[in-house]
Amino acid sequence: MPGPCLSWTDGLSPSTRVANLANLASVELADAIRKRKMTRSFSSEPVDKTIVYSILSDALKAPSAGFAQGCHLMLLEGPEQTGIFWNATTTSEWRERNHRGTRLHSRLLDAPVVVICLADPEAYLERYSEPDKYASGLGRDAGAEAWPVPYWIVDASFAAMTILLRCTGEGLGALFFGIFRGEAQLKHDLGIPAHVVPVGAIAIGHPHVDDRLSTSVARGRRPFDQVVHHGKW
Numbered sequence: 001m002p003g004p005c006l007s008w009t010d011g012l013s014p015s016t017r018v019a020n021l022a023n024l025a026s027v028e029l030a031d032a033i034r035k036r037k038m039t040r041s042f043s044s045e046p047v048d049k050t051i052v053y054s055i056l057s058d059a060l061k062a063p064s065a066g067f068a069q070g071c072h073l074m075l076l077e078g079p080e081q082t083g084i085f086w087n088a089t090t091t092s093e094w095r096e097r098n099h100r101g102t103r104l105h106s107r108l109l110d111a112p113v114v115v116i117c118l119a120d121p122e123a124y125l126e127r128y129s130e131p132d133k134y135a136s137g138l139g140r141d142a143g144a145e146a147w148p149v150p151y152w153i154v155d156a157s158f159a160a161m162t163i164l165l166r167c168t169g170e171g172l173g174a175l176f177f178g179i180f181r182g183e184a185q186l187k188h189d190l191g192i193p194a195h196v197v198p199v200g201a202i203a204i205g206h207p208h209v210d211d212r213l214s215t216s217v218a219r220g221r222r223p224f225d226q227v228v229h230h231g232k233w
């Protein structure tokens with residue numbers, strides 16, 4: 001049965017064509033990696049739901065230890081849902097000080113979308129109790145404390161990075177930030193199980209014209225040779 005490739009007339013072999021496509025994709029990815037920066041001020045213009053779903057569905061493609069896939073994403077859209085997040089995790093004093101003023105986060109609360117990245121340690125204890133992972137000694141009997149690196153945090157972080165890069169690719173702004181207070185309230189308000197860990201949140205939306213860089217950026221990026229230890233520290 002002739003496939004669509006038989007109608008191509010540019011004379012390229014299928015392997016060259018695949019290589020060209022792969023090259024094109026990697027240029028786009030490299031571009032997104034280099035352009036990505038955190039956005040802290042958002043316009044309240046809504047984000048296309050299809051794009052949000054596409055971004056979140058790509059987060060499911062992030063790597064996962066033992067393919068345990070213990071990452072959950074809580075999607076909050078619009079002022080009512082995102083308001084639940086801000087009310088639980090910030091004080092009214094912080095909101096008054098920051099909202100629509102001149103501070104760095106003055107239009108953070110305008111972000112039309114907030115995604116909470118959640119990690120379920122139980123999924124990993126369960127997975128690493130299975131026969132093919134049992135020898136790791138990281139299963140239910142050992143408990144979460146036995147893990148030298150909590151893979152549930154690693155996996156949720158990979159998912160978060162995927163979201164940040166996809167946002168850049170879509171021309172959207174995004175800020176990953178930690179949840180400093182109100183975790184218990186947040187879990188209660190959103191029905192998140194007690195054992196599930198909120199690793200951080202991502203505010204997503206169209207960047208506001210007033211958006212500017214954090215003062216942290218003035219520290220400068222560490223030079224390659226300080227970070228990359230080639231063969232020996």
Ligand SMILES: Cc1cc2nc3c(=O)[nH]c(=O)nc-3n(C[C@H](O)[C@H](O)[C@H](O)COP(=O)(O)O)c2cc1C
Nearest residue numbers: 036037038039040105175176177178200214216217
């Ligand atoms: C774990 C983590 C927590 C962060 N928390 C905050 C935060 O609370 N507020 C904020 O404005 N930025 C936060 N950031 C963003 C960093 O300040 C930012 O990534 C860094 O300054 C480098 O800037 P860039 O990401 O724009 O390149 C956080 C980033 C990470 C990875």
